[in-house]
Amino acid sequence: MNNIPELFWQATLDEIKQGYLYNETSDEFLCLICGEIIQNGVIYPENNILYEAKKYIGVHIAKCHHSSFHFLLNLDKKLTGLTDHQKLVLELFYEGKSDNDVAKSLGTGSTSTIRNHRFSLREKQKQAKVFLAIMELLGEQIPKKQNFIDIPRNAKQVDERFAITEQENAKILSTYFKKGLNGPLDSFPLKEKKRVAILQHILKNFAANQNYSEKEVNAILKPLYEDYVLLRRLLIDYGFMERTSDGSSYWLTL
Incomplete structure (x- = not known):
């Protein structure tokens, strides 16, 4: 899954998390995943329910892409840095399963193994923050001359x-x-x-x-x-x- 709209890379972290952005000029919501445009001020019907545009863009993402989380999780490993096993563990965590339930789903039989997964993923999150800080500091070192x-x-x-x-x-x-x-x-x-x-x-x-x-x-x-x-x-x-x-x-x- 590498065919990502250019606008996706220009979006803020919060916009990427929610899966859409709002264009103030055109007064419309744009899905960052597929480019679907939802015009503000229009009422959209779905399963006999009427939605305002901001609500409907969320309905669209859930209906067509499951969620922003699942879209991001299923991106190529080159973009996420996650193995298939780590993706599966993260999906089970996202579903709110306990360590014991995750262990049973994975067939490991050990909650301590799952706790280690949680620890490893938190360490990966810390590393990502440090790496971003390093790259920003590196950019600041460009000599102004x-x-x-x-x-x-x-x-x-x-x-x-x-x-x-x-x-x-x-x-x-x-x-x-x-x-x-x-x-x-x-x-x-x-x-x-x-x-x-x-x-x-x-x-x-x-x-x-x-x-x-x-x-x-x-x-x-x-x-x-x-x-x-x-x-x-x-x-x-x-x-x-x-x-x-x-x-x-x-x-x-x-």
């Missing part, structure tokens, strides 16, 4: 996405701003390195040491790209801008 793009101080992760040479940057901008660097965007790429270059260029439309209302940010971004809400969100996600918790004020971080 090797980067053309200014790295925002609030970037959640500093890595090769920001390692863009002047030549690369010029090529990216000419590709996606076909009508000139003042916009609009011809399209918006999925590759993060290209997105970083474009977002960095878009910052030139904002003044430093100035606060903007969300309406003002939208007015600046809207002529550049039809999905201006996506641009606004990514400027925050990539650390180029910050905003107050209520979204009433935005400002540059560079």
